[in-house]
Structure formats: structure tokens, C-alpha cells
Amino acid sequence: MKLLVTGAAGFIGARFVEACQKKSYSIISVDEPSYFSSRAEHRNIQFGKIVDRSTLFDWLKKHRPELNGIVHLGACTDTTEMDEQYLTRMNLEYSQSIWEYASQNKIPLVYASSAATYGDGNLGYDDAESRIVNLKPLNPYGESKRLFDLWALGQEKEGVTPPSWSAFKFFNVYGFGERHKGKMASVVLHAFDQIQKTGKTRLFKSHRLDIAHGHQKRDFIFVEDIVNVLFYALEKPIRRGIYNLGTGQARTFLDLVRPVFSALKKPENIEFIDTPVAIRDRYQYFTEAKIERLRAEGCTNSFTSLEGGVSKYVQELLLKEESLSSSDQKAAGQK
Numbered sequence: 001m002k003l004l005v006t007g008a009a010g011f012i013g014a015r016f017v018e019a020c021q022k023k024s025y026s027i028i029s030v031d032e033p034s035y036f037s038s039r040a041e042h043r044n045i046q047f048g049k050i051v052d053r054s055t056l057f058d059w060l061k062k063h064r065p066e067l068n069g070i071v072h073l074g075a076c077t078d079t080t081e082m083d084e085q086y087l088t089r090m091n092l093e094y095s096q097s098i099w100e101y102a103s104q105n106k107i108p109l110v111y112a113s114s115a116a117t118y119g120d121g122n123l124g125y126d127d128a129e130s131r132i133v134n135l136k137p138l139n140p141y142g143e144s145k146r147l148f149d150l151w152a153l154g155q156e157k158e159g160v161t162p163p164s165w166s167a168f169k170f171f172n173v174y175g176f177g178e179r180h181k182g183k184m185a186s187v188v189l190h191a192f193d194q195i196q197k198t199g200k201t202r203l204f205k206s207h208r209l210d211i212a213h214g215h216q217k218r219d220f221i222f223v224e225d226i227v228n229v230l231f232y233a234l235e236k237p238i239r240r241g242i243y244n245l246g247t248g249q250a251r252t253f254l255d256l257v258r259p260v261f262s263a264l265k266k267p268e269n270i271e272f273i274d275t276p277v278a279i280r281d282r283y284q285y286f287t288e289a290k291i292e293r294l295r296a297e298g299c300t301n302s303f304t305s306l307e308g309g310v311s312k313y314v315q316e317l318l319l320k321e322e323s324l325s326s327s328d329q330k331a332a333g334q335k
Contacts, residue, residue, distance in 0.1 A: 246289025
């Protein structure tokens, strides 16, 4: 199988490409070229043919590769980005071009939507496509994803569609390979760093009387589970549709960080801090994927427990980052 993967140097994209290696799939990796060499956590991944995201469509026109599928994960995923023109260009217009190429060339397409389309959750987390038009995201990022979902559904009605296509609203993804995301990395990574450095971690206070500190809930899903569902969507394939991709079980932030202390063999020490005023009004207190429609497509994949996923992630951080650090020190000594 030959796949084109956008966002291949990103968190989920790199993990997907890494899994493709194990399946001996041929990969065309699309992203900003410098990301492939500057992100140490991706150093040992074989990315195949690397194509600059800014020249992708010229490259495709020139080389016309025979593809069995496109996995479109590339996007600006910074939920604090307020430049709507930038998000329109990166998340909406680029995705429209991907869809059009897949449709014209009859290539199956899988793409990343986002749970950010649900906003504060007051309208629930039902992934029925008829509800998308009424959703109210809390930020321009979520709105850019919502607008593309609507556009894709409109194209389908007009008969402009890939032979199969599926989209996934990723909920809160965590796992190895996200360090380059900085402030947008999962709480697991931030907790790992804080505990290693100070022996404690910090969580946002609750600013709602009905929810205790640390009891804000999210649907946390391990990156390996995301990758497995993407393969399922391609290989079955899922014929069409936009689906939630979470575990279907909300857990608290306390549930999330306690396994980090356990894996590091450190005593629990949690400090609660005020949620920054800049994001307080847009803060989600609860997310939980309804996954009945995905299950109805025959996807019976089991999901990694939060405790198991966090423990595995911490062990990867300890082993892989230590190995990368040792390699860097050895290379520096040879100069």
C-alpha cells in the first residue's frame, strides 16, 4: 500500500508513519521539511519520500504518484491561534485542495477533524452529521475544522467525493512524540517534566462551584489507539462519514496525573493554580465522545486504559529521551 500522509512530522502523523513502517507500507511524507530533522523524537522514523507542504500540489501534478490512500493530518492545531486568515488558509483551504485532489484522482481519504468543533459541550458530543451546522466552537481553530466538515458534506451532496472518505474528531490525545508541541502538548508531558524537576505538578483550579479542583473531565485517548483506528478506516475501508474518536469514557485530570507519579515512583504532590483569564471563558470542563456510530461501522477496537497508556508513555519518555540525549552527547563528543 502506498499512502500520502500530511502532517507527517507532527505528533500523530509521525506515529502513524512509524506504524506504516511495521506494515511495510510505502509513504510520501508531507510537512515543513525542517520539522523532520529538528524534532529529535522523530529521529529514528523512516519517512520515505519527503515533500514540502507548500509545494505539494505542484509536486503531485508533476509526479502523479499512484496512491492507495491519503491520510490528511496536517493543520495548525494551536487552539490559542487567533489569526483567522491563517487558520482559513492552513486548515480550510488546504484541506479543500486535498479533498479535490482525492476526488479527481479517485483516492480514498481519511482526515482529522477535531472535538474542538463541539465548543463548551452544551450541545452534547453526538457526532450525527446533521448537528454540525449548529455547533459553536470556542476558538477559531475549532471553527476552521467545523467549516471544513460542513464543506466536505456539501461536496458529497454535489457528487464531488473520494471513492471512500472518513473523518475523525480527535478528543484529548496523549503519547510519545508530542514534545515539539510545547504549551499545546498533553498534561501528561507537562506533569512528567514538572514532577521530574520539582517533585510536584500543577493543575488548573475549577472556577465552577459544582466541580472540585482537578475534577474537570476529558476523554483522554492514547495515540496508539488513534493510529489503529486510522488504519481500520483505510483498510476496511469505512465508506464515508465523520466520527468521534475518543474512548467514550471521560476521566478527571487527577486520574490523568496520578499514574505519572506512580510510574515515576514519586509521592503525589499536586498544586492547583488559577486558570489563565485569557482562556477561562473558553475552558472545557467536560468532554466525552459518543462512539456508537464508529462502533456501528464495525470498529470494535478496544482502547488502552488511561492508567496503562500513561504508564507506557512515561516509560517511553524515560527510555527514548534518555537514548536520544545519549546520542546527542556522543555526537557532540565526536566533533
